[in-house]
Structure formats: structure tokens, C-alpha cells
Amino acid sequence: MFDSLLNFFAHGLVNAGLGSMAIYLLVVTQLTILSVTLYLHRSQAHRGVDFHPLIAHFFRFWAWLTTAMVTKQWVAVHRKHHARVETADDPHSPMVFGIKRVFWQGVELYRVAANDKAIEEKYGRGTPDDWIERHLYARFPDAGPTLLALLSVALFGFWGLAIWAIQMLWIPFWAAGFVNGLGHYWGYRNFESADTSTNLSPWGLWIGGEELHNNHHAFPSSAKFALRKFEVDIGWVVIRCLQALRLAKVLRVAPSLDVRPNVHLPDSETLRAVLTHRFHALTDYYRQVIMPTLRDEAAQASECVRGVPAKLRRALADGGRWLDGEGRARMQTLIERRPTLRTVVEFRARLLAALDQRVPEQALKNLQQWVREAEASGISVLQQYAARLKAYALPA
Template sequence: MFAILLFLVLHWYLSLFAQSFFHHRYAAHRAFTMSKGWEKFFFAYSFVTQGSSYMSPRVYAILHRIHHAYTDTELDPHSPSFDKNWISMMWRTSFTYVQIMKEKMVIEERFLKNVPQKNWLDWWGNTWYSRILWSGVYVWFYVVFAPSAWWYLLIPVHILMGPIHGMVINWFAHKYGRVNFETDNTSKNLFKVDVLMLGEGYHNNHHKFPSRSNFAVKKGEFDPVYPVIALFHKLKIVKINNVVA
């Protein structure tokens, strides 16, 4: 049982870190820069930790920039304002993602500036072969370590880890929580201290200051990813564009 719980927690947080640090703050918002060598490293890190739900950093960046430009409008790729439930919202998000990935959607030039370029991981990680192989790894782990078949119910969580992370923020953080700053959208902060979503729950803060590397703004808030970014900055792995406390 311990092995299963440890695997679930590690998969949740390591894949979420890839999404928050690399896809969101770096690829989409360029809150910091890094060398091409480190970019390749975090491409590989994202592929390994996201596994069956690997997302192209390039496509994610474009998709997320569209979200910020058209939040809560019909052009928003994921908005509770235009979907009856989180399932239909995530289905629409997935459809838009595939359209961008296959270059079947016209993208405004402003959304393409400084996005990570395609590489072989973007191709391989988004094939069904890759997703099925990673799913097989998760199934194998549970067959070996799960104390009973009931634990197999957690396997879909691993397979759909990325979409689950996206659903928590894109659905719930636009419907529930508190507002620190008045904006022209429905973004809210889900938590006072966001450990569960590694700072991504400070969605209202983020919509107010999208280029900040630290999503925590007010006293008592804590963004677990920012200290890592600050450490990487000191180690010269990244260069923060706007250093904030």
C-alpha cells in the first residue's frame, strides 16, 4: 500500500511541477528564460513525469495565451461560462489542443511569439503508442504493488493526470474561491495556502499578474514552485525576468 500511495503522490506533484514550471510559467508566459540545453532537459522531464498525458509545451503555451486573451468568452478554449459541466469543458479543450497540434487552426501571430519549438518528443509523446505504453507502465506497477484489486481504481487518475490538473484549475478556479483583485473575468483563488496545486490555485492572482513567476501575492499566501524557481535563478539554470518576493 505504501508503494502505491507514494507513487500516486510523486506522480501528482512531479507532473504538476512540469506543467506549472515549464509549460505554464516558462512556455506560456516567459516569466523566466533558460538555455536551449536546459529547455531540452525539461522537455524530457515533462515527458517522463506527465507520461500518458504528456502535453506539448508549444501547444500548451498557445492554448493558454488564447485563454488569457479571451477569458470567459466564446473564444476561450476552457471556460465554465460556456460549458454545462467540466466534462464538456475538458472535451472542448482537448479538441482545441488537437487542432493546434495538427496545425488545423489559424493562430494569431501574437500567440506564437517565443513559444518552444516542436521536437521529436512533441510528436512521440502525443501518439497513441506513447500514451498506451505509459498506461501499460501504470497498470504493471499496480499489478505488482497493489495489495488488492480495489486499488486499480486509481489507475485512471495516473492515465488522465494532466487533464485532471487542468480541470481543477480551469473549472473550479473560475467558479469557487476568493477574489484578491477585481478583473474582467471570473478567475478566483481556490486556496489560501496552495500546496495541493503548487500555486496554480492562485488563479485570480495569476490573471491579475500573468507574467509573475511567483503566483502568491498577499500575506499568508505561499506558492511552492516559486522557491524552486528562485533557487534555479541563483544556480543560473533560469533567469527570472521580473524578480519578485
């Protein structure tokens, strides 16, 4: 009897080797990632995709079993993050709390926000409220990981505790710390969104596509996160497979952008396209107007553009929004020393003001005036940009 117990706790019911346990761990942790990115994030929080009830409930059950997260709470915290991004009300902004705290204590920040009933009621609407949600998942969230611990020990013995511990750390590290922390601190940006979001890698394979965080902030309701040809979103691959099996229905993806020929002035179609692709337009302005101007003026002064600190160069993309007082003063000095750069920076500010106009008719007039003045500026890169901008259109 005693020997049998020792054997059970040493090997569990399946007597799996290390290789088999490693494969099991990879599968179950990726299922947890998919439950978060596909169900909680893309489906529940942003309504980008709907799943067949059986698939949706499996994801909901698996998230409860492996993370103890309540759907309504997770959705509410995430929606508030988007609504109040990079402000004091953002539940987990590195700009507010610092990168170290968000990276290492992101799960604690999540719990504080998740336990705020006001946040839950305001931002958690439309999430499941059926019998099992009220009486099991939301009422006893910790029962899921407890059950998982018992199952893990039963299957693998004492090794099951190690597997369970890794599962418990998986989402707190990769989602709460890695994505919420580094995803607003380090990486590349396709879009100059009104936040500090970044893409951590062009290949979203390990965290279900959540690596493409800047793309997501640019088009939050899109079920597809990969938006450039070289980017990969494994979550989207799974969605497409489920769609082929009629187990998923894609509701929204990021709209594409067309450029029409022979457009003399922006029209209402241009305005709709520019507003939809606002972040795309601002990114192009930085890359096609501001940076070439900075390089040209540096060359004329026999200087190297790399002599300008990288942080200042990047700050020109958003008007120095995230710089401190000293940084903004340095950026202003940089701009004032370069007349053409000063002009294109001013044009950027005016373009933003035109796009921020709430009345469509006035916004269109402002955009038309901006294009006229840009084309008359005598600055070739600005003229080329204006010629492309006025031809923006959404696909038919």
C-alpha cells in the same frame, strides 16, 4: 511458469506495499503538476521563467509521458484563454459553457481547442520545434501514456493499472476541471481583473500554486503566483530552489507598488504605476470607497448592509459586468436610492475611462482632472483614495 506470471501480475517487479505505492503515486502526480505549472504554464505560455535545457526537457518529456499533451497545443489554448477570457471565444469559460460543463468536461473543451490548427498557429508560437518534438512528442502524443501504462504494470502488476488510471485523471480533474472551472467561479479575489478569476486557496500546495488563479490573471507573466504575505506558491518555491542551483532563471515577477509622499497631482510616474497596477487600484476602490459608502448610507437609513444580496454587493466591484439584465436592473435601483453611492460609482466609471485612454498625454490629463474632482467631492473616503492614488509609483 504459470505461478510466476500470476505473481508478476499480482505484485509486479518491485513487490511494493500499499504505502509505498501511495508514496509513488503522490510523487509522480506532483511531478506532473510541476511539469504543467512550471514548464507549460509559467515558462512556455508566459515566459516568466527559463529552465536549464535538461530541466526543461525533463518537464516536456514528463508531460508527454503522463498527460499526452503537446506543448504547442497547450500553450496555444492557454494563451487564447487569456486573450479572449470570458467571451464566446474563450476555450473554457464557465461564464460561457457553465460551471458544470467546464468542471466535468473541461478536458473535452480543451481537446476541441487543441485540435484547432488556427488556434495552434496563432497562439502557439515560440514553443519547441526540434526533432524529438516533431517526430515523437507531437506526432505520437498517445505513445507517452501507453508507455506509462506498460511501465506501471511492470512495476506494480495489476495495481499499476489503478495507479496509471489515477495519473490519467489527475490533470483532467485538477487542471481542466478544478482550476479552469472553480477558478472562475468560487473563491476570493485580490484583484478586480477583467474576468471572473478567483483564488481557490491562499496556500497553493496541492496544484503547484495554480490555486492562486486570480493573482495569475492580474499578472499573467509573473513567475510567482503568491502576491500577499499569507499566500504560499509551492511552484515558486521549486523555482527558487532550481534558481539557487543555477537551473532556472526568473524573467518576470509581479511589480511591487510604492506610494510617494507629497505628491500634489498625478504625473507620468503615477500614470505608469496606475496602469501597471490597474486591477490593484480598482480593488482598492471597491474596498476603500464603494463598500464604506454603501455601509454608511445603509446605517443612515437604519438598514443593515447585509440586507443587500451578496451578489449585488460584489457586482459593485465591476459595474455589474457579469449580472444578467434583471440583476443589473436591481443593482441600478440600489444605486439610485443612495445618492453618495451613485456618485462614487460614477467616479469609478470615469476612472476606468481615464485609464482606457490610449494616448498617454490625454490619459494623464484625464487622471489629473479625476483626482482634482475626487478631492473636491466632499466624500471623505473618495478624497482619501485620490490622495493615495496620485502618489502611486513603481519601485526604482
